[in-house]
Amino acid sequence: MNAAYDLISRLRDLDGKLNAREQRVASYVLENFGSVVEATLGEVAAAAEVSEPTVIRFCRTLGCEGFKDFKLRLAQNVAVSLQYLENSNVEARGAAPTLDRVLGGIYAAANAARGQVDGGMLDRAVGALRAARQLVFIGLGGGSSMVAFEAANRFFRLGLSATAVNDGYLQRMRAAALEKGDVLFAISASGEARDVVSSVEIANQYGATTLCLTRPDSTLARLAELPILIELPEDQDIFKPTASRIVHLAIIDTLATCVAELRPEETRERLRRIRASLAAVHGRTGPQPIGD
Amino acid sequence: MNAAYDLISRLRDLDGKLNAREQRVASYVLENFGSVVEATLGEVAAAAEVSEPTVIRFCRTLGCEGFKDFKLRLAQNVAVSLQYLENSNVEARGAAPTLDRVLGGIYAAANAARGQVDGGMLDRAVGALRAARQLVFIGLGGGSSMVAFEAANRFFRLGLSATAVNDGYLQRMRAAALEKGDVLFAISASGEARDVVSSVEIANQYGATTLCLTRPDSTLARLAELPILIELPEDQDIFKPTASRIVHLAIIDTLATCVAELRPEETRERLRRIRASLAAVHGRTGPQPIGD
DNA sequence: CGGGTATATGTAGCCTAACTACATCAACTC
DNA sequence: GAGTTGATGTAGTTAGGCTACATATACCCG
16 A cells, blocks of 8 residues: 555565575564664664675665665654554553553554555445445444444444444344345454354345455455455453454444545534534534544 | 654744744744655755754754754654655545545544553552442443443453443433442543533542543543543544544553553453353454454 | 576675864844 | 854765675576
8 A cells, every 4th residue: 555554564575585694684674673773774784694785685675775765664664663662661561651552552453454455345345335225233242342333333423324233143133134235244353253154144145235344264254245354463462452443443434434425415414413412412512523 | 751752742842933044944844744754964954945054953953863863753753644644635535545544543643642641640540440349431422432331341351340331311320329449430532421420420429439531621520530631633534533432442451451460360360261251152262352 | 417697695985965063144242 | 332152054074875896606407
């Protein structure tokens, strides 16, 4: 998508497939993002125990113009995660560094998503959503269930008939009641949640359009008609909730925004009505978030 | 918090208070982040119509070591927003640039939050949460209600007695049933949602500990005992859902992580049990997100 | 098995860009 | 109105990135 953003993933892709000496550089860089950003060509060459031109060649292999360009892109690439990850080394626990870890995880997941999502995948989903007679979002297990509800919450504001269901039995029942023109949108971090998978199969049988937001190579990914697939980086930090939910919300927001922009007049009117309905509850009227 | 992150705000702070020629440089930089990152000292000097040393002095005024250091920091500072904002200029609508807008909004909100949240605020909240006999999260209006449920979902995993309530009447009732040692955690984007505010007042009366996550200078902020306050940047993009929900989720994740780390053994055991309970539903067992 | 070619890597030198020291100029003070 | 301080530019130095070329290694084909 964006050249600058691909650097690290390209680095990871090429890792192992490079010339011997360039590989040394790659390994060194992968383990020392942070310092490489501030190092000179000579320093990197010395640290990786190769000659300077080898480092330059390595940069060019990655598609950069030279070492300078490489450093700039690397800086931009790791800027965010770097900040957070470096801080997390400091064993100064407490809440503030933990916030950094959480945000760092979100950034990492968001960047990963950004690299994988291709426009077509989302555009097809948008096409199906805007044309839907009714929209049913399903998810299970807290995280995905929450995303499903939030999705319904997003889309009803646009004047669409949207509901979320997080009861496994009810999901199957709702799926069975769908027909052509209806959309079933399944959300699952694992892509294996049994009730969700079955519901998609059922909806397929009855001719509904099935979308999903999940991992590649999962059962759900194979069954849905218009899958949105994102492989998110594993998170080692077992005490920290995964960032996948957040990325899923971002995707939902993206889809909702696209649909809203395709029908601006209707959307504007709905938002006006919703805002008016709330003015009574708290006096505020400005351009605030609608709905608290 | 982190030096690198302050560059642009420092620039904005100093804007107008600089020497005549350095001001020229500042103005130029503020309007050309994007190209400055790739420009040389000479190019910036020429573009701002000043001499090269003036540019260097300008960099030092901002607290950088020199032009190189300045450029690096600027690159890191604007890396994210730049990527996203630049893309949004391109009128190539479609879903991919919209994803960039959504992520850009999240980044902007997250950075804003990061600058405002001080450790003490969070640490006090963590202290109250870990000691709670029971935890009740309340929120209204879709977004905040979702965050409340997700919070309960996060904390029950740690072995705490956590519930979420998004029914305004029920919120008051729950609040009235609380006592000393219990925690009421109110979540509100506006800080004015009537039922939520009242519930906090009621809980205060009965001696429960009241926390909140909301805007500064709001009614809720004034009433809660341990407020977590974040002023989030207004979002002009009316069709795009606000990023405030996401930041609120990040704060909740942070609190949950801190509490989890304060009681590691108990948490580990709960997570093991929860994982085991799900193994039956989908065969996966690895270090995946727990609960789909 | 050996010569030739292609690819990988290093050496030495060049050139640009960042920085420094110094000079000049303007403004403000007493 | 002269002195002093601070702002700005000029010229020169240095270091770091890059190129051209040389050497070494591996691979292929007869």
